[in-house]
Amino acid sequence: MKKLCVLVFLSLGLSGAASAKGDPEAGKAKSAVCAACHGMDGNSMIPINPKIAGQHAGYLEKQLKEFKLASQTGGEEGRNNAVMNGMAAPLSEQDMADLAAYFASQEAKPGETPENYVEAGQALYRGGDEARGIPSCGACHGPDGNGMGLAGFPDISGQHPDYVVAQLKAFRDGQRANDMNGMMRDIAMKLTDEDMDILANYLAGLH
Numbered sequence: 001m002k003k004l005c006v007l008v009f010l011s012l013g014l015s016g017a018a019s020a021k022g023d024p025e026a027g028k029a030k031s032a033v034c035a036a037c038h039g040m041d042g043n044s045m046i047p048i049n050p051k052i053a054g055q056h057a058g059y060l061e062k063q064l065k066e067f068k069l070a071s072q073t074g075g076e077e078g079r080n081n082a083v084m085n086g087m088a089a090p091l092s093e094q095d096m097a098d099l100a101a102y103f104a105s106q107e108a109k110p111g112e113t114p115e116n117y118v119e120a121g122q123a124l125y126r127g128g129d130e131a132r133g134i135p136s137c138g139a140c141h142g143p144d145g146n147g148m149g150l151a152g153f154p155d156i157s158g159q160h161p162d163y164v165v166a167q168l169k170a171f172r173d174g175q176r177a178n179d180m181n182g183m184m185r186d187i188a189m190k191l192t193d194e195d196m197d198i199l200a201n202y203l204a205g206l207h
């Protein structure tokens, strides 16, 4: 129990929960530069740029800190993405908290799940695949894909399929390694390209 408390304390410290408090109004004023790629309200229209509207603020802030960290360590630490490293590099802790608060306060626009993906997607998302050691995605991301803010599990519902597939592949080959304890890497390692296609299309219409 004692060990657990220390871990919780440490992870809170690392995720910056005790740092700057975000102000959505201030974040809005700082968000013009983000709009070109993510949309004014965070509902990006471009399939490879993630929708960030309605995402948990803590998760958004963590990602921004990790892009910045990657920019400072030549990609050795954090989350390495050529475009976002450059965007996050000049941001202060306060800027990140404000931007995260602003985009979190916006309403996410859902996508659609093509009819032929519903059944297979739902089975894999909800039930995983015991034979292959794949857990239910819903165990962490929730039955409707809305995640759990405090636990650091992002909202993955309504996201662009192209972006989701790109992230699952990045976790699988270890190019994205900012998931605590390798939680997503362990799972993505077990997913085939077909699984990823099914899950991504299923998620688009889930909410």
Ligand code: HEC
Pocket: 031, 033, 034, 035, 036, 037, 038, 048, 049, 050, 051, 052, 060, 061, 063, 064, 080, 081, 083, 084, 087, 099, 166
């Ligand atoms: C030139 C286009 C571009 C601009 C401008 C841009 N982004 Fe991004 N953003 C991206 C792309 C592309 C990704 C996906 C990166 C990846 O594949 O890892 C991304 C990812 C993110 C993520 C991670 C989302 C997730 O679901 O994990 C956050 C948070 C984010 N951007 C916030 C911002 C903020 C805040 C700004 C403005 C300060 C901004 N971005 C400006 C293109 C852009």
Ligand code: HEC
Pocket: 050, 062, 125, 134, 135, 136, 137, 138, 139, 140, 141, 152, 153, 154, 155, 156, 164, 167, 168, 178, 179, 180, 183, 184, 187, 199
């Ligand atoms: C044990 C908990 C857990 C399970 C089970 C899980 N995830 Fe995740 N997932 C996470 C965490 C934690 C993150 C965020 C990592 C970080 O902090 O960047 C994440 C991130 C993601 C992302 C990236 C989101 C973004 O906006 O960039 C996708 C996509 C994703 N998960 C899909 C899935 C799918 C599909 C499944 C089922 C096959 C699944 N996850 C199962 C914990 C889990």
